[in-house]
Amino acid sequence: MQDPVRARIVREGVTVGVATGAYGISFGAIAVAAGLDVWQACALSLLVFTGASQFALVGVLASGGAPVAGAATALLLGLRNGLYGLRLAPMLGWSGWRRAGAAHLVIDESTAMTVNRESRSTARLGFLSTGLSVFVLWNLSTLVGALAGRSIGDPRDYGLDAAVGGAFLALLWPRLRTRTNQVVAVLAVAVALGLVPITPAGLPVLAAALVAVVVGLVDRRPDPTEVPGPDDLATGGHHA
Amino acid sequence: MMWLVILGTAAGCYVVKLAGLSVPARVLDHPVVERVADLLPVAMLAALIGVQVFAEGQSLTVDARLLGLGAAVVALLLRAPFIVVVVVAAGVAAVARLL
Numbered sequence: 001m002q003d004p005v006r007a008r009i010v011r012e013g014v015t016v017g018v019a020t021g022a023y024g025i026s027f028g029a030i031a032v033a034a035g036l037d038v039w040q041a042c043a044l045s046l047l048v049f050t051g052a053s054q055f056a057l058v059g060v061l062a063s064g065g066a067p068v069a070g071a072a073t074a075l076l077l078g079l080r081n082g083l084y085g086l087r088l089a090p091m092l093g094w095s096g097w098r099r100a101g102a103a104h105l106v107i108d109e110s111t112a113m114t115v116n117r118e119s120r121s122t123a124r125l126g127f128l129s130t131g132l133s134v135f136v137l138w139n140l141s142t143l144v145g146a147l148a149g150r151s152i153g154d155p156r157d158y159g160l161d162a163a164v165g166g167a168f169l170a171l172l173w174p175r176l177r178t179r180t181n182q183v184v185a186v187l188a189v190a191v192a193l194g195l196v197p198i199t200p201a202g203l204p205v206l207a208a209a210l211v212a213v214v215v216g217l218v219d220r221r222p223d224p225t226e227v228p229g230p231d232d233l234a235t236g237g238h239h240a
Numbered sequence: 241m242m243w244l245v246i247l248g249t250a251a252g253c254y255v256v257k258l259a260g261l262s263v264p265a266r267v268l269d270h271p272v273v274e275r276v277a278d279l280l281p282v283a284m285l286a287a288l289i290g291v292q293v294f295a296e297g298q299s300l301t302v303d304a305r306l307l308g309l310g311a312a313v314v315a316l317l318l319r320a321p322f323i324v325v326v327v328v329a330a331g332v333a334a335v336a337r338l339l
Contacts, residue, residue, distance in 0.1 A: 019322075022323040023323050023326065026322075044246055047246065047254075048246070049253075052281060052285065056285075056288060057245075063292060068245065070245065074252075074253065075253065075256070076284060077284055080278065080280065081253070082260035083260060083277050084260060085258070092261075099261050099262065103262075104254060104257065106257040106261065156337070159329065159330035159334035159335075161292075162293075162305040162308025162329050163330035165289050165293040165308060165329060166309065166329025167325075167329075168288045169289055169325070170322045170325040171285055175281060185283070188287045191287065192290045192291050193291070193295075196298065196299075196300055201295070201298075204291055205284055205287045207287075208284060209280055212276055212280045212284075213276050215275075216275035216278075216279050217272060219275055
């Protein structure tokens with residue numbers, strides 16, 4: 001493998017890391033606005049390290065939901081990382097402690113920058129350069145956002161409650177290309193809003209998962225796993 | 241309690257990631273499993289948007305958050321980066337509350 005190729009792969013990984021780090025700031029600020037302290041916000045980014053799940057947990061907390069409902073929502077959102085792992089395992093070819101370490105870095109971004117590589121060494125380089133860049137910058141920016149979020153007054157004065165909806169929309173946006181996904185999204189909103197007046201906070205979002213289960217059972221696509229492409233990472237569509 | 245939830249979520253999310261890298265592909269590589277796992281983020285993110293924007297405790301309401309969401313749509317249509325989308329949503333809602 002030529003060095004220019006390796007240099008390009010590393011450069012791409014770092015670029016994705018920088019872009020993702022920028023939205024770690026919004027995660028940190030939103031987490032603190034939802035009632036977590038700075039340590040808890042940072043612990044989420046260090047230990048959970050999968051952005052959509054982290055946003056979901058603090059989103060459920062911010063809307064008054066039980067912490068357990070938030071955790072369940074975060075876990076369901078994290079299931080897709082397991083499918084990414086299935087795709088990545090033969091490409092990366094790691095076992096033992098290397099695999100145990102690599103598992104923590106399996107997220108949308110590292111998957112997107114790995115699955116298009118042609119050899120094992122370029123796949124590993126793409127995975128590690130992206131995964132480690134995102135990890136470092138995501139955690140640093142979470143700390144910055146959490147500290148900034150703590151120093152402001154009422155988060156609503158800054159529209160931070162509206163920022164949460166905007167963040168979820170930006171995460172959802174790149175997944176709305178197919179008709180099936182659009183239908184699922186509309187049905188899920190309808191189910192969740194229908195349940196808000198009659199169930200405790202947190203449950204409406206969990207119940208919306210049933211829409212995915214039902215549509216998944218009746219739909220007939222043969223190989224549906226959607227891995228976000230590098231293009232999704234270049235603009236609005238980050239979903240770590 | 242909060243720490244317990246954080247550690248539990250972390251453990252669960254890590255186990256899912258490790259399982260994907262570890263189990264033989266045929267165990268999980270079923271079209272229905274794939275479809276459901278693939279649709280879960282769509283359903284739950286959409287539901288989170290709905291609750292986040294319209295719920296006020298146990299009731300539904302329309303306020304500045306909807307203007308923020310509309311601004312986020314415009315930003316996404318203009319292919320703005322994530323952080324811009326979030327800041328625009330917050331900014332528009334904050335300004336609307338001042339008016």
